[in-house]
Amino acid sequence: MKHHLISAADLTRDDAVLILDTAEEMARVADRPIKKLPTLRGRTVVNLFYEDSTRTRISFEAAAKRLSADVINFSAKGSSVSKGESLKDTALTLEAMGADAVVIRHHASGAPYRLANSGWIDGSVVNAGDGTHEHPTQALLDAFTVRRRLVGRDAGMGRDLAGRRITIVGDVLHSRVARSNVLLLNTLGAQVTVVAPPTLVPIGVESWPCEVSYDLDAVLPKSDAVMMLRVQRERMNAAFFPTEREYARRYGLNGDRMARMPEHAVVMHPGPMNRGMEITAEVADSDRCTAVEQVANGVSIRMAVLYLLLGGNESAAAHTSRTDAVRTEETE
Ligand code: NCD
Numbered sequence: 001m002k003h004h005l006i007s008a009a010d011l012t013r014d015d016a017v018l019i020l021d022t023a024e025e026m027a028r029v030a031d032r033p034i035k036k037l038p039t040l041r042g043r044t045v046v047n048l049f050y051e052d053s054t055r056t057r058i059s060f061e062a063a064a065k066r067l068s069a070d071v072i073n074f075s076a077k078g079s080s081v082s083k084g085e086s087l088k089d090t091a092l093t094l095e096a097m098g099a100d101a102v103v104i105r106h107h108a109s110g111a112p113y114r115l116a117n118s119g120w121i122d123g124s125v126v127n128a129g130d131g132t133h134e135h136p137t138q139a140l141l142d143a144f145t146v147r148r149r150l151v152g153r154d155a156g157m158g159r160d161l162a163g164r165r166i167t168i169v170g171d172v173l174h175s176r177v178a179r180s181n182v183l184l185l186n187t188l189g190a191q192v193t194v195v196a197p198p199t200l201v202p203i204g205v206e207s208w209p210c211e212v213s214y215d216l217d218a219v220l221p222k223s224d225a226v227m228m229l230r231v232q233r234e235r236m237n238a239a240f241f242p243t244e245r246e247y248a249r250r251y252g253l254n255g256d257r258m259a260r261m262p263e264h265a266v267v268m269h270p271g272p273m274n275r276g277m278e279i280t281a282e283v284a285d286s287d288r289c290t291a292v293e294q295v296a297n298g299v300s301i302r303m304a305v306l307y308l309l310l311g312g313n314e315s316a317a318a319h320t321s322r323t324d325a326v327r328t329e330e331t332e
Contacts (some may be wrong), residue, residue: 011136011184016143016160040307046072046103047072056128056138062299063303094121103128104125104127105129108130131176139183141301164189170229171196173196192210216257223262230272247278252280268290273291
């Protein structure tokens with residue numbers, strides 16, 4: 001793996017499988033009464049959040065703490081950023097405090113890339129969502145969730161998603177989750193289809209490694225997983241569809257539509273959900289919807305990413321012996 005995680009395109013198939021496998025190991029920690037490993041003791045992880053977020057920030061915080069790192073939460077609101085401090089000056093401050101990793105969420109696409117390639121900081125940069133660009137750890141936790149559900153927890157180890165058909169539905173234009181997922185799922189061998197109203201399909205989608213469809217009902221019976229995207233009202237500066245009712249009627253997932261999916265197929269949503277818009281309450285609350293599981297899996301994935309970035313580029317085997325060593329250390 002590289003020193004930073006900015007885009008899902010930074011990951012090879014083997015990198016991605018290693019992260020998913022490591023996350024399975026990390027998930028075992030979450031099943032124990034004491035959910036902590038001493039692996040990143042003495043390391044500092046800074047959560048640098050310029051945009052509102054609940055689950056992603058909490059998830060990175062829980063992940064870093066479960067690995068015993070020191071965590072500093074830096075939110076732009078109430079900090080010198082609101083006094084006009086630049087990203088550069090903030091970065092230099094974090095560097096001076098000895099940040100080993102900076103987890104950054106920013107409203108501007110490209111901010112994490114700038115931070116990673118500026119020479120301002122030596123630590124690893126992890127993109128936790130930048131504008132409408134990418135959100136690679138979300139794609140990883142989604143891939144992890146799909147692998148667990150469709151291949152199996154133990155059976156999935158070492159495996160990718162070859163041949164699985166995954167459909168991503170909704171506001172693809174404004175969705176960093178969609179971009180990262182299309183790239184990562186393709187790297188893992190899945191066949192990806194994006195479904196959206198024509199106004200919410202990005203220009204240049206032809207170059208994405210996926211199919212495009214405007215007909216949700218036609219694609220549902222051929223999907224192993226259906227990922228619903230939140231309609232990103234806060235990023236819409238124009239009318240992209242006539243009314244919310246019209247959107248829900250054509251592109252929302254309701255009970256009738258869910259019944260058209262194969263029996264084994266799952267429904268996913270990165271959250272936060274707009275119930276009644278892209279997903280009905282009936283679907284959101286059904287057993288087939290993995291939204292809550294995705295949140296839990298997010299912690300394991302972020303533990304794996306922080307571990308692999310800060311703990312060195314070990315192979316899966318070396319990793320296993322390291323966690324074994326940790327277990328021994330704990331029992332002694
Ligand atoms: C996503 C995000 O922020 O990009 N949510 C998240 O990470 N929990 C998706 C969204 O906001 O719709």
